[in-house]
Amino acid sequence: MAGRVLGAITVAATSGLTLLALAIPASAHTPTAKAECVADKSVVSVKLASYARNGNTIVVKDGEAELVNTSFGESYEKNWSRAGDVAHTYTITVKASDGNQYNYSKTLKTEACVKPTAPSSSTTTTTTESKPSTPSSETAPPSSSEVTSSSSETVPVTTTTPVAGGGGEAQPPLASTGASPGWLLLSGLGLVGAGAVAMVLVRRKRAA
Numbered sequence: 001m002a003g004r005v006l007g008a009i010t011v012a013a014t015s016g017l018t019l020l021a022l023a024i025p026a027s028a029h030t031p032t033a034k035a036e037c038v039a040d041k042s043v044v045s046v047k048l049a050s051y052a053r054n055g056n057t058i059v060v061k062d063g064e065a066e067l068v069n070t071s072f073g074e075s076y077e078k079n080w081s082r083a084g085d086v087a088h089t090y091t092i093t094v095k096a097s098d099g100n101q102y103n104y105s106k107t108l109k110t111e112a113c114v115k116p117t118a119p120s121s122s123t124t125t126t127t128t129e130s131k132p133s134t135p136s137s138e139t140a141p142p143s144s145s146e147v148t149s150s151s152s153e154t155v156p157v158t159t160t161t162p163v164a165g166g167g168g169e170a171q172p173p174l175a176s177t178g179a180s181p182g183w184l185l186l187s188g189l190g191l192v193g194a195g196a197v198a199m200v201l202v203r204r205k206r207a208a
Contacts, residue, residue, distance in 0.1 A: 031104040033092045037084060037113035044090045044108060045079035048072065055097030062088055084113030 028050035035044040044067075046060060053073050060067040060080070067080050082088055088110045096102035 029096060029102045031094055033106045035090050035108035035110045037110060040084045040114050042082040042084050042088045042110045042113055043079055046092055048076040048094060051096055052098040057095045059093045061091045087111050
């Protein structure tokens with residue numbers, strides 16, 4: 001009889017310890033999430049601990065952009081770095097496999113971590129149109145007095161002696177002898193005429 005009672009107590013204790021072991025992790029679900037600016041970046045981080053061994057899921061979004069959609073076991077920890085020049089809205093959704101009462105949902109926001117700086121007046125650049133300057137090589141038109149003086153200058157005249165036909169060097173002009181060329185021509189004609197008359201007389205004598 002005592003043995004049966006002892007056995008019953010042992011079974012009850014074992015069952016209680018088993019239920020307690022199962023209940024402890026179920027009641028210890030610990031989700032943690034935060035979003036902040038770190039070194040000019042928007043950073044969202046998630047840490048999940050003491051969940052069931054498998055079958056849990058997590059979805060993290062930045063607006064409509066999905067950062068992660070996966071399953072995990074007893075724990076999960078990760079962070080994401082996003083651009084810091086714009087605002088962000090993060091949504092974190094965790095579903096536990098051992099009961100909906102352990103599900104977790106969170107929305108986190110960060111403003112722009114980097115503030116745009118307005119350009120200062122000293123950095124404003126003014127563009128001006130520059131006209132081309134008159135080249136220094138150009139000279140002004142001469143004045144009337146300069147034109148008058150230049151036109152009065154004597155222009156040298158170059159004469160060219162014609163070259164005699166047939167090539168070679170030009171012949172020097174004939175020296176003047178004092179005799180008229182006309183008398184020489186008449187004398188020659190006279191001599192020719194006298195010779196012709198003499199020939200006619202000689203032929204007539206021979207013919208006689």
